[in-house]
Amino acid sequence: MREILPALDRWYTAGAAFGLATVVAVSRSAPRGPGAAMAVGPDGEVVGSVSGGCVEGAVYELAQQVVASGEARLETFGYSDEDAFAVGLTCGGEITLLLRPVTPARDATFGAVAASVAAREPVTVATVTDGPAPRGATLAVWPDRAAGTLGTPGLDAAVTADARGELALGATVLRHYGPRGERREDDVAVFLQSFAPPPRMLVFGAIDYAAAVARIGDFLGYRVTVCDARAVFATARRFPPGVEVVVAWPHRYLAGTVTDERTVICVLTHDPKFDVPLLQEALRRPAAYIGAMGSRRTHEDRLLRLTRAGLTADELSRLRSPLGLDLGARTPEEVAVSVAAEIVALRWGGTGTPLGATTGAIHPRPGGAVRGRGRRERPEAPDPERPEAPGP
Known part of the structure; x- marks a missing residue:
């Protein structure tokens, strides 16, 4: 979402309502990962993308609906590989989107988050996506402070601690909690999106x-x-x-x-x-x-x-x-x-x-990366002292 924040901040500063759709979960060959975002602003202006073009038409309509209703909603797009083309998600994967209306009255922390991202200050935004808590409620967490609420002090405290941990890693994840912050898998779903400074x-x-x-x-x-x-x-x-x-x-x-x-x-x-x-x-x-x-x-x-x-x-x-x-x-x-x-x-x-x-999933699941260990045999890189040397 970082790339569309300037447009969102412009709308927010002007006091205009806009609908924000964020990918909060994916499976199989989903075209965009968690955190990808699309927004529909005043006069129907669109910024961003959640699927590379597969479902943007439907998301456009839904984003306008959440602005009109004032209520956030969770939507999943995904069909079998055989049926996907007919309905638009051509990759055959599945994406789950949180769509929510954003205005200064509804989201008092949005402007501060946008300013921090622009200044390359680390911040994580926690948003309720599902469960017995206000869907679309947000909590902004910085290394030294937090603003907003997800509904209860216990949930805010647990999410704040986890958000700072994910921020240190620059990670974006979906976590689950009990209504008072207990770490459970069957209750409140909270999407933690980290905006760490660029590596x-x-x-x-x-x-x-x-x-x-x-x-x-x-x-x-x-x-x-x-x-x-x-x-x-x-x-x-x-x-x-x-x-x-x-x-x-x-x-x-x-x-x-x-x-x-x-x-x-x-x-x-x-x-x-x-x-x-x-x-x-x-x-x-x-x-x-x-x-x-x-x-x-x-x-x-x-x-x-x-x-x-x-x-x-x-x-x-x-x-x-x-x-x-x-x-x-x-x-x-x-x-x-x-x-x-x-x-x-x-x-x-x-x-x-x-x-x-290759076979199997095109997009590896997060966490499968190697952290800079192990050297493989490869052909040599070009040597500026030996122009005839083959390249990588």
């Missing part, structure tokens, strides 16, 4: 490959920083707008930078005097992905230097090198796609195998 992508080495990786990282929603000790290369005009460019020794910059389990680190410096101290620092701190560019010969030399520097086998196993998936990439832009593909596969537990050669 960071740290790109080291201001080469042409770095510009392409930074561009695709920005596209994927990362807050991208490019760092290089060479001021002649680390200039803002060489990189996309919005990408932070830092002139500093890579290992010193990383040592003074906070990383977490969502951080992506791409080492493109391709020089032992930069690579080795930088990877010593990177492999001993939290990160979702740590990848390094280079040929196989460069990789073996790098491993030897890191081993001599005291890194353990477990620490070295976190290194994705040569970085990227085997796409046959050659140009910097193609290499960036291969790197992004590996990051996405690692995040969600994907295999990198063509979907046409």
Whole structure:
């Protein structure tokens, strides 16, 4: 929902009512995940999407109905694969939507939430979707405060504690509680949607490959920083707008930078005097992905230097090198796609195998991702010192 919040905040600030539809549960090959949202505002203006076009027509009508009635409702769209095309959900999956009316009088916390998201301040919005509590009631939870209510103090307290835990992970989940906050599976359903600050992508080495990786990282929603000790290369005009460019020794910059389990680190410096101290620092701190560019010969030399520097086998196993998936990439832009593909596969537990050669669910269930452990054998990445080297 983050991408449509500016429009929602504009309507909210103007005092206009709008209908907000949010995906709160999915199964099988649902096209959009929990948290995807669509809204219908004044004069029928539409922003966002909940299914990539499958059921938006029906949702448009329902959103207008909840505004007119003033009551939230839960709707499920989903049919068998054989019948799905006839009714619109062509993927054959199932999505459950919460549709609720939003106005300043009904949702006093919405403006504060929108402001926090715009300022990249972490906040989780808890919304009742079903059960013996007011459907559509919301509770906004920040690390240091909460606002709103779900109906009872006990439920508010339990949800606030869980919301802060999910916020630390940047997770969006559906949880169940008793009316006084007991953790039960058969009572009040509460959707916890976390708006954590965007994860960071740290790109080291201001080469042409770095510009392409930074561009695709920005596209994927990362807050991208490019760092290089060479001021002649680390200039803002060489990189996309919005990408932070830092002139500093890579290992010193990383040592003074906070990383977490969502951080992506791409080492493109391709020089032992930069690579080795930088990877010593990177492999001993939290990160979702740590990848390094280079040929196989460069990789073996790098491993030897890191081993001599005291890194353990477990620490070295976190290194994705040569970085990227085997796409046959050659140009910097193609290499960036291969790197992004590996990051996405690692995040969600994907295999990198063509979907046409697989069976089962197309979209893995959340929680199946590998957290930056294990190095697989892959063809080498392009080596700027050896232009003839094959790409990832």
